[in-house]
Amino acid sequence: MKETNQYIMDLFQNRYTCKGYDPKKKVSDEDFLTIIEAGRLSPSSMGYEPWKFIQLKNKDVLEEIRPYAWGAQASIDGASHILLILARMPEDMKPNSEYIYYIQNDIQNYPKDKFQGRIDRYTSFQKEDFDLNTDRALFDWTSKQTYIPLANMLTVAAMLGVDSTPIEGFHREKLHEIFIKHKVYDPKHFKISNILALGYKNREHRGKTRRPIEEVFEVFE
Ligand SMILES: Cc1cc2nc3c(=O)[nH]c(=O)nc-3n(C[C@H](O)[C@H](O)[C@H](O)COP(=O)(O)O)c2cc1C
Structure with missing residues (x-):
């Protein structure tokens, strides 16, 4: 096997998934920023980047979410960094929102003559192709896109020798309420989607278990 292929396989x-962290070990700023960049540079549908990342350092807020975040308890106890991955709210993701205009105009510098055509395509995609006709459907679509930066950050963390935990073991509405109360984010624009913990393990972990390749992949000719 080529060196790169072997590297990827080993990685x-x-x-x-780290289930116990050593609270004394901290991820360096350089490694943390590289992990965040892997998230920021992740792909999204039409490039609308429907996410935001917040490093939650506030111990009081972390303690307050603990009872409602069963999947994060070990991470709250010892992880070096806890990163909230937020999804954009439905109002922002509707075709004629200020946010979509901002992305297409200010970030993507979309040519003026193609601007409205793209919005029309996005509108029919939402309405007809993907049936994103309720706020719930729209939020779920946005939220599932946030798992792409999550996955990329997990992989880059592993490349850097940083241990990690992807977390959705929590009561979303409860956490949302707590984050609003403490003004962690603006609920007009964001809601918690998932959490990423980063740090260094305090013990060995279980070996990997996966279904065999023949069961997971096939070719249809
Ligand atoms: C979207 C998602 C949510 C997860 N939520 C949690 C969680 O809340 N707490 C936890 O300890 N592990 C969580 N996991 C980790 C999975 O249990 C783990 O990835 C799976 O068992 C495979 O193990 P591995 O990551 O060690 O290969 C989550 C994983 C994913 C992808």
């Missing part, structure tokens, strides 16, 4: 074999 994915060795990335695992």
Whole structure:
């Protein structure tokens, strides 16, 4: 096997979900920023980047979410960094929102003559192709896109030798309420989607288990 292929195989074999962190070990700023960049540069539908990342350092807020975040308890106890991955609210993701205008105009510098055509395509995609006709459907679509930066950040963390935990083991509405109360984010624009913990393990972890390749992949000719 080529060196790069072997590297990728080893990387994915060795990335695992950390269930216990050493609170004394901290991820360096350089590594953390590289992980964040992997999230920021992730792809999204039409490039609308429907996410935001917040490093939650506030111990009081972390303690307050603990009872409602069963999947994050070990991470709250010892992880070096806790990163909230937020999804954009439905109002922002509707075709004629200020946010969509801002992305297409200010970020993507979309040519004026193609601007409205793209909005029309986005409108029919939402209405007809993907049936995103309720706020719930729209939020779920946005939220699922946030799992792309999550996955990329998990992989880059593993490349850097940083242990990690992807987390959705929490009561979303409860956490949302707590974050609003403490003004962690503006609920007009964002809601918690998932959480990423980063740090260094305090013990060995279980070996990887996966279904065999023949069961997961097939070719249809
Ligand atoms: C979207 C998602 C949410 C997850 N939520 C949690 C969680 O709340 N707490 C936890 O300890 N692990 C969580 N996991 C980790 C999975 O249990 C783990 O990825 C799976 O068992 C495979 O193990 P591995 O990551 O070590 O290969 C989550 C994983 C994903 C992808």
